[in-house]
Amino acid sequence: GAIQIPTVSFNPGEFNTTALAAFGEYIHKVFPTVFRTSFIQHEVVGEYSHLFTVQGSDPSLQPYMLLAHIDVVPAPDQGWEVPPFSGLERDGFIYGRGTLDNKNSVMAILQALELLLIRNYIPRRSFFIALGHDEEVSGAHGAQKISALLQARGVQLAFIVDEGSFILDGFIPSLKKPFAMVSVSEKGSLNLMLEVNKTPGHSSAPPKETSIGILAAAVSRLEQTPMPNMFGSGPLKMTLQQLANEFSFPANVIFNNLWLFWPIVSRLMEREDITNALVRTTTAVTMFNAGIKVNVIPPVAQATVNFRIHPAQTVQEVLKLAKDIVVDDRVQFHVLESFEPLPVSPFDDQALGYQLIRQTIQSVFPEINIVAPGTCIAQTDSRHYTNLTTGIYRFNPVYLQPQDFRSIHGINERISVQAYETQVKFIFEFIQNADTEQRPVSHLHEL
Numbered sequence: 001g002a003i004q005i006p007t008v009s010f011n012p013g014e015f016n017t018t019a020l021a022a023f024g025e026y027i028h029k030v031f032p033t034v035f036r037t038s039f040i041q042h043e044v045v046g047e048y049s050h051l052f053t054v055q056g057s058d059p060s061l062q063p064y065m066l067l068a069h070i071d072v073v074p075a076p077d078q079g080w081e082v083p084p085f086s087g088l089e090r091d092g093f094i095y096g097r098g099t100l101d102n103k104n105s106v107m108a109i110l111q112a113l114e115l116l117l118i119r120n121y122i123p124r125r126s127f128f129i130a131l132g133h134d135e136e137v138s139g140a141h142g143a144q145k146i147s148a149l150l151q152a153r154g155v156q157l158a159f160i161v162d163e164g165s166f167i168l169d170g171f172i173p174s175l176k177k178p179f180a181m182v183s184v185s186e187k188g189s190l191n192l193m194l195e196v197n198k199t200p201g202h203s204s205a206p207p208k209e210t211s212i213g214i215l216a217a218a219v220s221r222l223e224q225t226p227m228p229n230m231f232g233s234g235p236l237k238m239t240l241q242q243l244a245n246e247f248s249f250p251a252n253v254i255f256n257n258l259w260l261f262w263p264i265v266s267r268l269m270e271r272e273d274i275t276n277a278l279v280r281t282t283t284a285v286t287m288f289n290a291g292i293k294v295n296v297i298p299p300v301a302q303a304t305v306n307f308r309i310h311p312a313q314t315v316q317e318v319l320k321l322a323k324d325i326v327v328d329d330r331v332q333f334h335v336l337e338s339f340e341p342l343p344v345s346p347f348d349d350q351a352l353g354y355q356l357i358r359q360t361i362q363s364v365f366p367e368i369n370i371v372a373p374g375t376c377i378a379q380t381d382s383r384h385y386t387n388l389t390t391g392i393y394r395f396n397p398v399y400l401q402p403q404d405f406r407s408i409h410g411i412n413e414r415i416s417v418q419a420y421e422t423q424v425k426f427i428f429e430f431i432q433n434a435d436t437e438q439r440p441v442s443h444l445h446e447l
């Protein structure tokens with residue numbers, strides 16, 4: 001039902017408002033207990049986002065927050081095995097836009113809470129559920145407003161759990177077993193517009209270089225000159241160290257001795273697009289606009305480059321590197337938007353959020369031996385909540401293979417019915433685990 005409502009975000013400020021409103025009505029209908037429970041306050045923020053405040057019975061426990069988003073990226077029918085907004089189930093999978101990003105989390109959080117309430121569960125620790133409606137276009141109207149609202153109320157959170165990582169299966173060739181990566185940091189971004197202006201004229205007597213040619217060369221230099229490999233800075237080294245013993249020989253020896261073999265490993269990571277994104281600031285030329293007519297020398301050429309900034313670099317550093325690569329003063333640089341990488345959240349033994357995620361993984365996925373800290377290569381709504389907590393964890397309790405990763409924002413996005421049920425179970429247990437003082441010891445209710 002949730003997948004059938006096309007809550008598409010097209011551009012900043014450009015949403016399917018009819019669908020967003022319908023989604024609000026839908027969750028009222030399918031989770032009636034959540035909405036009628038006296039200790040749960042529901043507020044609509046920024047017109048279409050939802051904030052639930054679940055008042056726990058023990059005010060001495062610091063609250064936490066579960067995040068998810070109800071909007072999705074567009075999905076033209078082409079290439080899909082089933083229409084993207086049909087929500088059809090086929091061979092045990094629910095297909096559709098949002099099944100992994102991120103209506104699975106929206107529905108699983110509310111479903112788990114509904115089930116707990118039906119069983120008369122009363123949480124001890126207060127928590128918030130924030131469901132943004134514009135994450136896919138930067139979160140300015142949803143997450144940012146919820147964050148400001150909670151800040152104005154003086155709320156400080158123990159931790160936040162959002163989307164952004166998974167139980168990863170098959171992303172590192174010599175690693176045979178899946179492992180859970182909990183992202184403790186998030187890359188930043190810089191959207192840079194490069195522009196070249198030239199005097200227009202008749203194409204029959206062209207200048208040696210046009211604005212298009214100059215810009216194309218600049219963009220090509222950016223593509224051909226990757227930003228520096230930052231292997232060794234940030235959580236990646238720790239991720240690999242924790243995984244070391246899961247590799248077969250000789251990779252296990254290599255990963256156990258990164259002090260010696262780091263040059264080989266850092267080169268290996270560069271080979272695949274996804275692992276490359278973990279070792280450096282990436283450069284993606286995403287838009288190119290130029291030319292007005294076939295026989296007119298183009299007056300202006302513009303290209304937009306989307307950099308995803310490694311946690312060990314800053315926006316200013318990347319901007320300078322980009323200018324140093326282009327080295328052409330005919331090319332103007334315009335910063336359209338930027339966001340610094342997020343700091344690394346604690347993941348030591350005392351880090352409540354991280355430890356609760358780890359222990360719930362051990363309970364719900366007993367076959368998973370390794371829970372490792374990582375970096376989210378994309379951006380999430382959680383970046384708007386750094387004013388409320390230092391503990392931001394990005395983890396979806398769902399198995400993800402490389403082809404599933406490509407389906408996110410791509411075609412044939414799907415989740416198995418069993419994976420969705422397990423996600424509900426995970427949150428059902430997580431909420432109960434968060435009610436124990438330090439470490440979860442036993443569960444009051446079994447699903």
Ligand SMILES: CCCCCCCCCCCCCCCCCC(=O)N[C@@H](Cc1ccccc1)C(=O)O
Nearest residue numbers: 135136137138163164165168171239274378379380
């Ligand atoms: C050693 C381990 C190697 C394995 C690495 C595998 C990494 C795979 C992780 C999969 C991550 C999937 C992330 C899903 C969340 C996507 C969130 C998203 O798309 N956000 C948008 C937000 C945005 C930002 C700015 C403007 C508009 C939207 C994004 O583009 O980042």
Ligand SMILES: [Zn+2]
Nearest residue numbers: 101102135163
């Ligand atoms: Zn998402």
Ligand SMILES: [Zn+2]
Nearest residue numbers: 073101136409
């Ligand atoms: Zn997305």
